[in-house]
Amino acid sequence: xxxxxxxxxxxxxxxxxxxxxxxxxxxxxxxxxxxxxxxxxxxxxxxxxxxxxxxxxxxxxxxxxxxxxxxxxxxxxxxxxxxxxxxxxxxxxxxxxxxxxxxxxxxxxxxxxxxxxxxxxxxxxxxxxxxxxxxxxxxxxxxxxxxxxxxxxxxxxxxxxxxxxxxxxxxxxxxxxxxxxxxxxxxxxxxxxxxxxxxxxxxxxxxxxxxxxxxxxxxxxxxxxxxxxxxxxxxxxxxxxxxxxxxxxxxxxxxxxxxxxxxxxxxxxxxxxxxxxxxxxxxxxxxxxxxxxxxxxxxxxxxxxxxxxxxxxxxxxxxxxxxxxxxxxxxxxxxxxxxxxxxxxxxxxxxxxxxxxxxxxxxxxxxxxxxxxxxxxxxxxxxxxxxxxxxxxxxxxxxxxxxxxxxxxxxxxxxxxxxxxxxxxxx
Amino acid sequence: xxxxxxxxxxxxxxxxxxxxxxxxxxxxxxxxxxxxxxxxxxxxxxxxxxxxxxxxxxxxxxxxxxxxxxxxxxxxxxxxxxxxxxxxxxxxxxxxxxxxxxxxxxxxxxxxxxxxxxxxxxxxxxxxxxxxxxxxxxxxxxxxxxxxxxxxxxxxxxxxxxxxxxxxxxxxxxxxxxxxxxxxxxxxxxxxxxxxxxxxxxxxxxxxxxxxxxxxxxxxxxxxxxxxxxxxxxxxxxxxxxxxxxxxxxxxxxxxxxxxxxxxxxxxxxxxxxxxxxxxxxxxxxxxxxxxxxxxxxxxxxxxxxxxxxxxxxxxxxxxxxxxxxxxxxxxxxxxxxxxxxxxxxxxxxxxxxxxxxxxxxxxxxxxxxxxxxxxxxxxxxxxxxxxxxxxxxxxxxxxxxxxxxxxxxxxxxxxxxxxxxxxxxxxxxxxxxxxxxxxxxxxxxxxxxxxxxxxxxxxxxxxxxxxxxxxxxxxxxxxxxxxx
Numbered sequence: 073x074x075x076x077x078x079x080x081x082x083x084x085x086x087x088x089x090x091x092x093x094x095x096x097x098x099x100x101x102x103x104x105x106x107x108x109x110x111x112x113x114x115x116x117x118x119x120x121x122x123x124x125x126x127x128x129x130x131x132x133x134x135x136x137x138x139x140x141x142x143x144x145x146x147x148x149x150x151x152x153x154x155x156x157x158x159x160x161x162x163x164x165x166x167x168x169x170x171x172x173x174x175x176x177x178x179x180x181x182x183x184x185x186x187x188x189x190x191x192x193x194x195x196x197x198x199x200x201x202x203x204x205x206x207x208x209x210x211x212x213x214x215x216x217x218x219x220x221x222x223x224x225x226x227x228x229x230x231x232x233x234x235x236x237x238x239x240x241x242x243x244x245x246x247x248x249x250x251x252x253x254x255x256x257x258x259x260x261x262x263x264x265x266x267x268x269x270x271x272x273x274x275x276x277x278x279x280x281x282x283x284x285x286x287x288x289x290x291x292x293x294x295x296x297x298x299x300x301x302x303x304x305x306x307x308x309x310x311x312x313x314x315x316x317x318x319x320x321x322x323x324x325x326x327x328x329x330x331x332x333x334x335x336x337x338x339x340x341x342x343x344x345x346x347x348x349x350x351x352x353x354x355x356x357x358x359x360x361x362x363x364x365x366x367x368x369x370x371x372x373x374x375x376x377x378x379x380x381x382x383x384x385x386x387x388x389x390x391x392x393x394x395x396x397x398x399x400x401x402x403x404x405x406x407x408x409x410x411x412x413x414x415x416x417x418x419x420x421x422x423x424x425x426x427x428x429x430x431x432x433x434x435x436x437x438x439x440x441x442x443x444x445x446x447x448x449x450x451x452x453x454x455x456x457x458x459x460x461x462x463x464x465x466x467x468x469x470x471x472x473x474x475x476x477x478x479x480x481x482x483x484x485x486x487x488x489x490x491x492x493x494x495x496x497x498x499x
Numbered sequence: 500x501x502x503x504x505x506x507x508x509x510x511x512x513x514x515x516x517x518x519x520x521x522x523x524x525x526x527x528x529x530x531x532x533x534x535x536x537x538x539x540x541x542x543x544x545x546x547x548x549x550x551x552x553x554x555x556x557x558x559x560x561x562x563x564x565x566x567x568x569x570x571x572x573x574x575x576x577x578x579x580x581x582x583x584x585x586x587x588x589x590x591x592x593x594x595x596x597x598x599x600x601x602x603x604x605x606x607x608x609x610x611x612x613x614x615x616x617x618x619x620x621x622x623x624x625x626x627x628x629x630x631x632x633x634x635x636x637x638x639x640x641x642x643x644x645x646x647x648x649x650x651x652x653x654x655x656x657x658x659x660x661x662x663x664x665x666x667x668x669x670x671x672x673x674x675x676x677x678x679x680x681x682x683x684x685x686x687x688x689x690x691x692x693x694x695x696x697x698x699x700x701x702x703x704x705x706x707x708x709x710x711x712x713x714x715x716x717x718x719x720x721x722x723x724x725x726x727x728x729x730x731x732x733x734x735x736x737x738x739x740x741x742x743x744x745x746x747x748x749x750x751x752x753x754x755x756x757x758x759x760x761x762x763x764x765x766x767x768x769x770x771x772x773x774x775x776x777x778x779x780x781x782x783x784x785x786x787x788x789x790x791x792x793x794x795x796x797x798x799x800x801x802x803x804x805x806x807x808x809x810x811x812x813x814x815x816x817x818x819x820x821x822x823x824x825x826x827x828x829x830x831x832x833x834x835x836x837x838x839x840x841x842x843x844x845x846x847x848x849x850x851x852x853x854x855x856x857x858x859x860x861x862x863x864x865x866x867x868x869x870x871x872x873x874x875x876x877x878x879x880x881x882x883x884x885x886x887x888x889x890x891x892x893x894x895x896x897x898x899x900x901x902x903x904x905x906x907x908x909x910x911x912x913x914x915x916x917x918x919x920x921x922x923x924x925x926x927x928x929x930x931x932x933x934x935x936x937x938x939x940x941x942x943x944x945x946x947x948x949x950x951x952x953x954x955x956x957x958x959x960x961x962x963x964x965x966x967x968x969x970x971x972x973x974x975x976x977x978x979x980x981x982x983x984x
Contacts, residue, residue, distance in 0.1 A: 338517075340517075341514055341518050343915075343918075344960055344963050344964055344967070345518055345918065345956075345960060346918040346956075346963065348919075348923070349921070349925065349940065349955070349956055349959060352941070353522075353525065353526070353944055353952055356944040356945065357526070357947070434801055437801060438803060438926055442925075444944075456807065465811060468804070468811065469808075472801065472804035475801050476801065476804065479801070483798070
């Protein structure tokens with residue numbers, strides 16, 4: 073690691089060109105990254121974890137392909153309609169922004185893949201990273217701009233609201249009237265928020281693969297869409313606390329003195345505190361809480377572990393030669409911190425972040441189990457609590473298994489990354 | 500050693516202070532307040548609204564909700580600001596209902612700090628013939644002018660407190676007569692206003708603050724300072740919901756929660772130390788790997804899921820009569836008092852098997868993993884080789900020489916495990932219906948019972964701080980290399 077670190081500073085002109093363009097500050101980090109990836113690829117269990125995570129992302133993204141009460145194709149005699157595509161961005165059907173984000177992914181990822189495929193021929197000078205970067209920037213802009221309902225008196229054309237037609241019921245009605253429509257539905261023609269008092273608490277059967285809950289909502293459907301919530305919670309909450317932890321830890325470790333004293337005190341205070349109490353209190357005190365409040369709360373309360381790791385790493389690296397060399401070159405502290413030390417100090421924080429995703433998912437499901445989550449989203453914990461109260465096994469097993477699976481997968485991946493990043497840590 | 504413990508105890512004070520500040524800020528700045536005013540108390544006409552607002556004010560005063568959270572700058576208030584607020588609150592200038600209600604509440608909270616300005620506005624408005632503004636000012640004057648009783652629920656107050664309270668009460672009854680209906684004739688209104696002015700001339704110096712007094716008000720006449728001064732007297736306040744002192748309820752509930760978490764922690768250590776040793780000694784064997792896998796799976800299983808399943812299958816609520824082994828919840832059976840001592844212990848233990856199991860299994864993986872790693876590191880060191888070379892039996896080498904150093908890593912874990920176990924017990928107590936602190940917390944959070952939430956959190960913080968201290972002390976006992984000076 074020290075070797076790679078030396079090259080990071082980019083100071084000696086004779087630095088061996090291991091990978092990438094010479095002089096680019098991230099080149100050795102890339103070399104390091106490749107070594108890590110190689111080690112990760114050799115770790116079978118971690119690979120399974122990685123595949124499972126990819127699978128989860130696919131399931132989360134493709135949920136509307138499996139379950140939605142809108143048909144892909146619909147024809148009652150006056151021309152073809154494609155209600156499924158329109159419904160994806162309808163705010164009255166998908167109220168939650170998380171769903172809109174995943175639906176955007178669902179629609180645009182094939183396009184992005186296509187762009188990646190034709191890039192070599194059309195824009196040979198563009199790197200794959202550039203295409204992916206542009207794609208995510210575009211995604212972010214689209215998502216943000218579609219989240220705003222109106223700007224001043226202007227109605228935002230990207231913010232779709234349209235009366236939701238339940239095409240499944242519509243088809244049943246038309247069949248009853250004797251002229252069935254031409255329609256192609258997803259395998260499970262239900263929406264996760266579609267309630268029905270007539271089919272409440274049905275055990276698993278052929279139409280409802282995992283049964284229904286007290287309000288007659290399809291449990292399988294809720295499990296599918298719950299993947300989106302869990303993944304988003306995990307990733308966003310962890311992203312928040314890793315940013316906080318890295319910033320504070322880096323400042324404390326690099327500057328020392330009173331900054332360190334202050335941050336260390338703060339860490340001590342937060343660690344001493346039973347954080348679940350704090351999270352529970354915060355979540356319960358917010359009226360009309362949304363899933364983003366939950367993410368923010370988890371992010372704001374659990375940064376201490378990362379801050380400690382980064383701080384310790386900075387303390388250790390600060391006195392190393394390459395940092396001294398960079399300082400002697402006259403680089404500003406910000407540059408030394410972020411471009412020189414941070415790439416070498418981030419590894420333990422990344423490992424902790426992967427485990428953190430698992431624990432954030434667990435916290436969210438505990439919160440919704442206690443009834444202080446976001447009630448508008450399909451949360452696994454909420455279904456589990458319903459099952460506990462109603463004493464219905466299928467309402468307990470399905471979400472429990474889902475939570476268990478996701479948490480295991482991220483923990484496995486975390487173990488794998490830890491072993492790959494630093495084989496010495498292997499236990 | 501003693502000086503070390505003393506120093507650690509002293510260092511805990513700032514940490515504790517920081518935590519109490521943190522919780523306090525979170526609770527007080529979070530949106531949504533206890534005892535929220537639901538009725539639209541319109542200043543100008545509503546007699547019923549006046550009654551609700553009176554009791555609401557008492558409630559807020561009793562729990563210090565009328566004071567600013569951290570710093571009090573109300574002595575900086577100017578008459579012009581107040582006049583503007585009064586104009587909005589009294590519908591002299593147009594405003595939305597929400598704005599008006601918020602301002603009305605804000606004006607009530609100002610308390611005695613508003614009195615001189617209210618007097619000023621009232622007299623000015625009276626002279627200028629602005630009837631509505633004058634009436635509003637008089638209304639708020641009557642709400643804000645009476646002083647507060649000290650310790651009103653104490654049946655046997657100290658003589659000087661009693662004397663003070665008596666004078667306050669007589670003044671209150673005098674001031675409560677200084678009111679008029681909005682329909683009253685001008686002459687009657689004028690009488691009342693003159694009476695107000697006479698009263699103000701008598702007590703004018705009460706509202707003039709010197710420099711040091713202002714400093715005192717700035718820091719001390721706040722919610723946080725009041726709460727802390729109560730804390731120093733071990734007064735955690737009373738529950739907003741039951742009006743019972745928080746501390747005594749806390750003490751009575753502590754035994755449930757402590758028996759749960761302490762037994763769970765001890766059990767976790769008692770199980771995972773041998774497991775860790777076993778897998779370190781048999782490193783790489785099938786047994787080691789199987790154990791690691793099983794513990795890893797347990798670690799990923801959410802405890803509320805396992806608890807629900809256990810209750811479903813092997814509790815008295817089970818569908819299979821042969822599996823009704825454990826009670827569905829609670830801490831003891833209904834006929835508990837009639838049991839013998841041994842019977843009582845057995846009864847509690849029977850009730851606690853499932854909750855403790857659920858609370859414990861998750862920490863096994865981390866603990867035994869740390870134990871294994873720590874021991875493996877130690878086993879490779881020179882002094883272990885020496886011990887083996889001396890011909891000591893392997894059991895002695897591991898059990899005595901290696902174990903002592905190998906225990907260090909998992910001792911440090913105690914300080915991280917304790918908050919986790921306390922937090923985890925919330926959900927376990929909720930599921931199993933154990934009337935401990937965790938369940939109480941959940942209930943109080945639903946009811947926004949601030950004093951209880953504060954009390955519970957401070958108490959658990961103290962428990963964790965003590966746990967950390969205990970860790971450090973046991974460190975010193977296990978590792979003679981550590982010297983504390």
